[in-house]
Amino acid sequence: MISVQTDDFDPSAEYQSLRDSGSGTGAIVTFTGLVRDSGDLKDVQGLYLEHYPGMTEQVIQGLIDEASQRWDVRRARVIHRVGPLALRDQIVFVGVCSAHRGDAFKACEFIMDALKTSAPFWKKEITAEGEHWVEQKAGDRARSSRWE
Amino acid sequence: MSSETLTVRFFARLREELDTEALELPAEPGLTAEVLLTQLAARGGAWSQLQGGQPVMIAVNQTMAKPSTRIHAGDEVAFFPPVTGG
Numbered sequence: 001m002i003s004v005q006t007d008d009f010d011p012s013a014e015y016q017s018l019r020d021s022g023s024g025t026g027a028i029v030t031f032t033g034l035v036r037d038s039g040d041l042k043d044v045q046g047l048y049l050e051h052y053p054g055m056t057e058q059v060i061q062g063l064i065d066e067a068s069q070r071w072d073v074r075r076a077r078v079i080h081r082v083g084p085l086a087l088r089d090q091i092v093f094v095g096v097c098s099a100h101r102g103d104a105f106k107a108c109e110f111i112m113d114a115l116k117t118s119a120p121f122w123k124k125e126i127t128a129e130g131e132h133w134v135e136q137k138a139g140d141r142a143r144s145s146r147w148e
Numbered sequence: 149m150s151s152e153t154l155t156v157r158f159f160a161r162l163r164e165e166l167d168t169e170a171l172e173l174p175a176e177p178g179l180t181a182e183v184l185l186t187q188l189a190a191r192g193g194a195w196s197q198l199q200g201g202q203p204v205m206i207a208v209n210q211t212m213a214k215p216s217t218r219i220h221a222g223d224e225v226a227f228f229p230p231v232t233g234g
Contacts, residue, residue, distance in 0.1 A: 033234055049233070050160050052226060055210035080233060092234050112234060118212065120226075121233025122160035133161040136230035
């Protein structure tokens with residue numbers, strides 16, 4: 001299931017929902033991403049997240065489908081927030097249920113790495129001096145290309 | 149949207165710098181994403197950055213596409229900077 005929302009989320013409730021979701025699960029890996037309070041620019045006060053409604057959900061579903069073909073994925077949950085975000089806010093959640101830990105670790109990391117370079121979200125950093133669109137990082141492209 | 153036109157959408161930095169969220173343009177036969185970018189860049193000013201400027205990502209009907217992707221009437225084409233979510 002995929003949610004793109006302005007509201008915050010509860011990782012423990014998401015974990016419980018994954019745990020309750022069916023038999024055969026022997027491993028659950030979850031990842032929660034936060035807005036760093038030491039940004040790329042000095043004096044960042046917060047972020048604004050823009051996205052391409054419709055395409056975002058379609059791209060993330062494609063990543064879950066790809067993960068399900070490559071590894072044992074019983075269930076996957078992705079939540080991504082949009083709109084204004086404060087420092088240290090939760091921004092993204094990925095949870096994967098598998099029979100065994102290896103598949104759950106790999107599928108969760110793949111979905112997260114690929115999301116960063118292929119899902120149409122854009123971050124803007126808000127500082128006292130003004131707003132700046134964040135540039136895509138070479139390190140994120142490298143992490144994503146490891147899975148090709 | 150009429151059947152002879154296509155929609156072009158812009159996001160994030162491009163949307164702001166072009167001061168344009170969406171355009172409706174005539175769907176000429178043989179059109180590709182690259183030809184569309186060339187035509188838009190020819191408007192000059194901020195539009196020039198669509199060619200030879202910072203990288204521009206292309207989506208056609210909400211799927212990632214290439215410069216050579218064919219554009220047809222009724223398509224939704226989007227141009228945007230490299231994505232930075234997560």
